[in-house]
Amino acid sequence: MDYMKILDELRSVPTLSGFEDRGAEDVLKLLSPYFDESRRAGVNCLLFTKKCGKENAPKILIDAHLDELGLIVTDLKDDGLLTVSSLGGMDKRTLTASVFTVHAAKDLRAVSVKKPYLITKDKKLPKYGEFWLFTGLSKTELTDAGVRVGTPVSCQRSTEKLGEGQYYGAYMDDKSCAVAGLIAVDLLRDKPLECDVVLMLSSQEESFGAGFPTGAAAVCPDEILVVDVDLGSTPETDDKDTVKMGEGPSVTVSVQTDRRLTKDLLRIAREKEIPAQTALCVKSTGTNASSSPFLLGGVPTACIGLPLKYMHTTVETLYEKDLINTGKLIAAYIEYRFGGKGGAQQ
Amino acid sequence: MKILKELMLVHGVSGRESRVADKIAEMMTPYVDSITRDALGNLICYKKGSAKNAKKLMLAGHMDEIGFIVTGVDDKGYIRVSSIGGIHYVSAAYSAVRFENGLRGVIVPEGDFNNNFSSSKFVIDIGAKSKKETERRVKVGDFASTVSHVEHLSGEYWAGRPFDDRIGCAIMVRAAMEMKDCKNDAYFVFTTQEEVGCRGSKTASFAVAPDFSLAFDVTGSGDGPKASPMAVSLGKGAAIKVKDSSVICDGGFVRFLDELAKEKKIPAQLEILEGGGTDTCSMQTAGCGSRATALSVPTRYIHSNNETISKKDYDACVALTAALLERDLGKERF
Numbered sequence: 001m002d003y004m005k006i007l008d009e010l011r012s013v014p015t016l017s018g019f020e021d022r023g024a025e026d027v028l029k030l031l032s033p034y035f036d037e038s039r040r041a042g043v044n045c046l047l048f049t050k051k052c053g054k055e056n057a058p059k060i061l062i063d064a065h066l067d068e069l070g071l072i073v074t075d076l077k078d079d080g081l082l083t084v085s086s087l088g089g090m091d092k093r094t095l096t097a098s099v100f101t102v103h104a105a106k107d108l109r110a111v112s113v114k115k116p117y118l119i120t121k122d123k124k125l126p127k128y129g130e131f132w133l134f135t136g137l138s139k140t141e142l143t144d145a146g147v148r149v150g151t152p153v154s155c156q157r158s159t160e161k162l163g164e165g166q167y168y169g170a171y172m173d174d175k176s177c178a179v180a181g182l183i184a185v186d187l188l189r190d191k192p193l194e195c196d197v198v199l200m201l202s203s204q205e206e207s208f209g210a211g212f213p214t215g216a217a218a219v220c221p222d223e224i225l226v227v228d229v230d231l232g233s234t235p236e237t238d239d240k241d242t243v244k245m246g247e248g249p250s251v252t253v254s255v256q257t258d259r260r261l262t263k264d265l266l267r268i269a270r271e272k273e274i275p276a277q278t279a280l281c282v283k284s285t286g287t288n289a290s291s292s293p294f295l296l297g298g299v300p301t302a303c304i305g306l307p308l309k310y311m312h313t314t315v316e317t318l319y320e321k322d323l324i325n326t327g328k329l330i331a332a333y334i335e336y337r338f339g340g341k342g343g344a345q346q
Numbered sequence: 347m348k349i350l351k352e353l354m355l356v357h358g359v360s361g362r363e364s365r366v367a368d369k370i371a372e373m374m375t376p377y378v379d380s381i382t383r384d385a386l387g388n389l390i391c392y393k394k395g396s397a398k399n400a401k402k403l404m405l406a407g408h409m410d411e412i413g414f415i416v417t418g419v420d421d422k423g424y425i426r427v428s429s430i431g432g433i434h435y436v437s438a439a440y441s442a443v444r445f446e447n448g449l450r451g452v453i454v455p456e457g458d459f460n461n462n463f464s465s466s467k468f469v470i471d472i473g474a475k476s477k478k479e480t481e482r483r484v485k486v487g488d489f490a491s492t493v494s495h496v497e498h499l500s501g502e503y504w505a506g507r508p509f510d511d512r513i514g515c516a517i518m519v520r521a522a523m524e525m526k527d528c529k530n531d532a533y534f535v536f537t538t539q540e541e542v543g544c545r546g547s548k549t550a551s552f553a554v555a556p557d558f559s560l561a562f563d564v565t566g567s568g569d570g571p572k573a574s575p576m577a578v579s580l581g582k583g584a585a586i587k588v589k590d591s592s593v594i595c596d597g598g599f600v601r602f603l604d605e606l607a608k609e610k611k612i613p614a615q616l617e618i619l620e621g622g623g624t625d626t627c628s629m630q631t632a633g634c635g636s637r638a639t640a641l642s643v644p645t646r647y648i649h650s651n652n653e654t655i656s657k658k659d660y661d662a663c664v665a666l667t668a669a670l671l672e673r674d675l676g677k678e679r680f
Contacts, residue, residue: 018594043596043635072589074618075577083575085620087594128620129575149577149616150588150600207594208627214635 045215061221064177065205088206105146183327192340230305248275250305359413404556407514408540413491431541435463437650514562521667547625551632559629565642583613592623595639598680
């Protein structure tokens with residue numbers, strides 16, 4: 001399985017926060033071959049299940065969010081410019097002088113424009129309502145093309161390889177983690193398991209979180225591994241706020257995550273010599289794991305982070321080896337916990 | 347407007363909505379199969395659908411209004427208050443207020459009126475001579491709101507309070523009256539405590555576990571004096587919600603309502619509200635989730651004593667809701 005190719009294909013499908021259904025069919029087609037069963041559930045979530053074939057088997061849920069950050073059209077001006085608001089929260093530095101795609105009846109290319117800084121001398125971050133999308137089309141042409149209040153807009157999706165096995169591009173967050181889940185399932189392919197493994201691609205993590213609780217309620221899992229990107233260190237950041245790039249997935253220690261699961265993950269990483277690191281988010285993980293304590297009476301949940309630089313920009317950058325090791329750690333945990341002939345569960 | 351006016355004049359600050367519930371129960375009785383209330387005070391009116399394998403459609407409008415709660419009485423007999431919901435202090439200053447038991451007073455800022463707005467700077471004067479006299483008539487925990495009223499401006503325009511959200515309740519009542527054949531299992535839920543964090547709708551939608559949900563509430567408009575830009579105007583029809591600051595609505599359901607409005611020639615517009623949440627979010631995430639959106643009435647000066655609406659938009663919401671109830675949602679493609 002060419003993991004980086006699948007990541008590229010997955011990233012090429014627009015699944016903007018709240019508009020995941022538009023890409024659902026494509027994502028289902030892409031990932032279904034690797035699972036026994038796939039379906040939609042909850043609010044725009046996709047569930048992919050690898051079954052162990054045993055009745056009433058426990059279920060472990062791997063959650064990665066499907067949704068992406070973007071913009072939403074709030075008005076069409078008479079001169080054809082589009083005003084927009086935020087869908088999730090993109091890094092504001094990327095909002096102007098960028099290329100976007102307006103997802104109407106067909107996709108339209110647009111550039112984001114602002115009054116020239118040479119005239120305004122404005123050096124502040126752009127505000128919503130004070131920059132526009134320019135498509136070169138008139139208001140009538142835009143209306144005919146199906147552009148309306150509420151049409152979603154996404155960033156440019158191009159990707160390139162950098163040095164040391166690093167890749168950049170928009171929407172590594174959180175499609176890389178979906179691929180990490182896929183890698184885990186691929187590694188477990190021929191292993192006897194005592195559990196069903198469900199990969200959930202949840203909706204709206206970047207906005208209102210409607211996907212995770214509703215999708216998980218449709219599964220009723222016994223354990224949850226939330227996989228999301230984690231802020232990677234760059235030369236100008238502080239170590240206490242970030243995790244190290246290229247040194248494996250992070251396991252989050254937080255009041256919102258389960259002690260036993262967290263400890264087991266770190267121990268297994270040591271035993272199996274999978275690089276991993278500890279991340280400390282005392283109060284909140286800032287991921288879907290945050291709503292777990294309130295889910296279905298509480299489900300033991302761990303939060304695994306894939307180190308990512310320049311988060312929420314169009315040049316999100318990750319190491320291929322971190323991606324592979326995240327998959328390896330998930331697989332190693334599931335095998336330890338629910339492996340055939342007993343596993344730790346008995 | 348008669349139903350709406352009647353509902354607006356009833357007292358019902360968040361947490362104390364029972365009077366509004368009584369009134370609505372009286373209005374709804376002839377049109378539904380059962381009426382129940384839950385622990386949070388939500389009024390749940392159920393009408394069985396005529397379709398085979400009917401889908402569950404939950405409609406929700408909140409009964410509560412913003413107001414004040416008594417926290418104490420000072421030495422001179424003025425009443426200290428805390429706010430319930432997002433008070434519009436400019437509008438509240440020097441307004442007449444009414445307590446649950448009908449007692450009248452005026453709410454005033456302490457000292458000279460400056461721009462320092464918060465409930466701790468506001469007191470209610472009920473014209474009492476002493477602390478003792480006030481304490482005889484008012485207790486800690488009593489609820490008050492600025493006095494309700496409705497004014498006809500001209501043409502289709504009306505002003506008053508609280509349109510938020512008795513107009514949502516009125517739309518649901520009128521839709522129940524006007525629908526000819528209810529195809530879906532319809533739950534008309536009149537919710538409590540929306541203004542303090544959508545609390546009623548959370549428990550109600552947990553109990554109902556709907557397939558489809560539609561909230562009814564007011565929304566802003568871009569056509570007020572120096573209003574923040576918004577592609578919603580009074581008089582342009584029912585506003586179908588795409589997004590607000592609590593929810594991104596189901597794309598399929600939004601499209602369906604938009605097309606239904608076109609088919610029935612009901613004026614409608616699409617709405618993105620950048621500040622403010624609604625009961626829509628609770629219904630979307632209840633249980634395994636539901637397809638959710640909202641119909642909003644464009645409103646100027648929300649939470650003031652003179653919220654202003656167009657009757658055309660109100661009528662359009664009623665017509666679109668009745669049309670929705672008559673469609674078998676189990677047979678539609680989303």
